[in-house]
Amino acid sequence: MxxxxxxxxxxxxxxxxxxxxxxxxxxxxRVPFLDHKLVELAGRVPGHVLTRGFRTKALLKRALRPYLPxxxxxxxxxxxxxxxxxxxxxxxxxxxx
Numbered sequence: 001m002x003x004x005x006x007x008x009x010x011x012x013x014x015x016x017x018x019x020x021x022x023x024x025x026x027x028x029x030r031v032p033f034l035d036h037k038l039v040e041l042a043g044r045v046p047g048h049v050l051t052r053g054f055r056t057k058a059l060l061k062r063a064l065r066p067y068l069p070x071x072x073x074x075x076x077x078x079x080x081x082x083x084x085x086x087x088x089x090x091x092x093x094x095x096x097x
Contacts, residue, residue, distance in 0.1 A: 003043075010034075 015031070022029040033039075042050065045059065052058040061073050 018029050018031075050056070050059050065073055
């Protein structure tokens with residue numbers, strides 16, 4: 001799973017889109033979990049330790065548990081939404097000009 005993420009999902013999806021969005025907003029994106037030493041370490045950890053069933057980031061959450069509020073470590077994943085109302089208004093405004 002880690003190999004597929006590194007070779008396919010990250011470069012062709014997450015990193016590319018993140019780079020495009022942050023450049024468009026003139027902000028800098030940081031990806032601290034892609035430090036090559038950390039990735040090499042994660043590559044040596046057995047998959048069943050990194051995940052628990054279908055729950056990902058099990059080891060990371062366990063390691064950070066003493067430093068984070070309980071509600072943070074148990075919170076469900078939240079994605080980023082596209083502000084479609086704003087986008088539609090901008091397109092309509094541009095079309096009227």
